[in-house]
Amino acid sequence: MTRRYWNINLEEMMEAGVHFGHGTRKWNPRMAPYISAKRKGIHITNLTRTARFLSEACDLVFDAASRGKQFLIIGTKKKAADLVTSAAIRTRCHYVNKKWLGGMSTNWSTTETRLHKFRNLRAEQKAGRLNRLPKRDAAMLKRQLSHLQAYLGGIQYMTGLPDIVIIVDQQEEYTALRECVTLGIPTICLIDTNCDPDLADISIPANDDAIASIRLILNKLVSAICEGRSSYIRNR
Numbered sequence: 001m002t003r004r005y006w007n008i009n010l011e012e013m014m015e016a017g018v019h020f021g022h023g024t025r026k027w028n029p030r031m032a033p034y035i036s037a038k039r040k041g042i043h044i045t046n047l048t049r050t051a052r053f054l055s056e057a058c059d060l061v062f063d064a065a066s067r068g069k070q071f072l073i074i075g076t077k078k079k080a081a082d083l084v085t086s087a088a089i090r091t092r093c094h095y096v097n098k099k100w101l102g103g104m105s106t107n108w109s110t111t112e113t114r115l116h117k118f119r120n121l122r123a124e125q126k127a128g129r130l131n132r133l134p135k136r137d138a139a140m141l142k143r144q145l146s147h148l149q150a151y152l153g154g155i156q157y158m159t160g161l162p163d164i165v166i167i168v169d170q171q172e173e174y175t176a177l178r179e180c181v182t183l184g185i186p187t188i189c190l191i192d193t194n195c196d197p198d199l200a201d202i203s204i205p206a207n208d209d210a211i212a213s214i215r216l217i218l219n220k221l222v223s224a225i226c227e228g229r230s231s232y233i234r235n236r
Contacts, residue, residue, distance in 0.1 A: 004058070004059060004062060004224075006054070006055050006058045006059075006220060006223070006224060008051045008054055008055055008058075008220060010047050010048070010051060012216065013047050013050065013051070013206075013213075013216060014047065015212075016210070016212040016213050016215070016216040017207050017210045017212055017213050018045065018047060018050060018206045018207050018210075018213045018216060018217070019036075019044050019045045019047050019050075019207070020042060020044070020045070020207045020210065020213075021035065021042060021043035021044060021045050021192055021193030021194075021207065022042070022043060022192055022193045022194045023041050023042055023043075024038055024041055024042065024043055025041075026193075026194050027043055027193045027194055028193065028194050028195055028196055028197075030196055030197055030198060031043075031191070031193045031194075031195065031197060031205070033049075033197075034046055034049050034050075034193075034197060034205040035193060043193040045193065045205045045206065045207070046205070049205055050204060050205045050206055053202055053203060053204045053205065054204050054206075054217065054220055054221075056202055057188045057202045057204055057221060057224075058220055058221060058223075058224035059224075060164070060186070060188065060202060061164065061166075061188070061221055061224045061225045061228065062224040062225070062227055062228040062231075063228065064163060064164050064228065065091075065224070065225045065226075065227075065228025065229045065231075065232060066228040066229075066231040066232050066235075067232065068232050069163035069164060070093075070094065070158075070160075070162045070163050070164075071091065071093040071094065071162055071163070071164050071165070071166060071225065072093065072094045072095065072096070072155070072158075072162035072164075072165045072166070073087055073088050073093050073094070073095045073096075073165075073166045073168075073218075074095070074096045074097075074100060074165060074166070074167045074168065074173050074176050075095075075096075075097055075167070075168030075169065075172075075173070075214070076096065076097055076098060076099055076100060076172060076173065077168075077169055077172045079209065079210075079211050079214065080097070080168040080169060080208075080214050081097040081098070082097075083168075083211065083214050083215050083218055084096075084097045084168060084218070085097050085154070087218045087219075087221070087222050088154060090222050090226065091222050091225040091226060091229070092229070093225070094154060094155045094157070094158050094162060095154035095155070096151075096154050096155060096176070097154060098150045098151050098154075099151060100173060100175055100176040101151060102175055103179070104176070104179070105161055105176070105179045105180065105183060105185070106179045106182055106183060108160075108161060111152075111155075114148065114152060115152060115155070115156060115158070117144075117148065118145070118148040118149070118152050118156060119156065121141060121144060121145045121148065122145065124141070125142075125145060130142060161183065161185060162185065163185070163186070164185070164186050164187070164188065165180050165185055165186070165187045165188070166187075166188045166189075166218075166221060167180075167187060167188070167189040167190065167200070168190050168208060168214055168217075168218070169190060169192070169208040170189050170190070170191050170192075170195040170196065170199065170200070170203075170208075171192075171194060171195060171208075177189060177199055177200065178199075181199065186201045187199075187200040187201050187202070188200060188201065188202045188204065188221070189202070189203050189204065190204050190206050190208050190214065190217055191203045191204065191205055191206070191208070192205075192206070192207060192208040192209065193205075204217060
């Protein structure tokens with residue numbers, strides 16, 4: 001895997017509040033190696049280790065993007081949803097920002113069926129066919145389309161399982177993470193002090209509750225993916 005310099009600045013991370021963890025009573029002992037101190041009842045994450053693992057994650061996604069691999073970004077809690085959408089659009093990645101439907105990856109055939117229905121309903125709507133139906137039928141199909149758009153809109157162009165999954169908040173997306181582990185899909189996970197650092201392939205210790213912290217981590221990964229994509233296009 002190619003090692004590059006990603007300009008990960010400790011002062012910048014401190015300004016974004018990346019180092020603030022959860023209260024000392026709400027923590028996972030396995031996170032001890034990633035915690036540098038306690039301050040006013042809050043664990044403080046060791047930003048040197050954060051920088052190291054974020055750099056490794058950037059190397060991984062750059063290398064994958066430069067080989068044309070596909071990514072899925074998952075972050076469904078309110079503070080992360082818009083940031084996930086923005087990151088996915090910038091990198092042309094798939095994303096889930098509403099709710100992870102159990103079995104979305106481990107039962108891919110069912111997901112494909114849902115996606116097929118979603119695409120068909122969208123095509124019907126664009127062609128104006130839904131408006132020609134009886135009002136009751138049209139309203140029912142439009143509700144179905146709205147539901148599918150909310151939950152599957154970010155993966156509507158997926159034709160198979162992703163090569164790498166990026167997860168914001170391990171606790172919130174535990175089901176998605178376990179499915180990736182089951183399928184052997186490499187994962188990069190943003191983990192706070194109440195998480196298990198051993199579940200993902202690369203765990204990035206960071207504040208997963210602050211918008212600025214989530215944005216900083218995602219921006220670094222986005223930059224690495226974009227550079228990898230550019231390298232892939234140049235070498236085709």
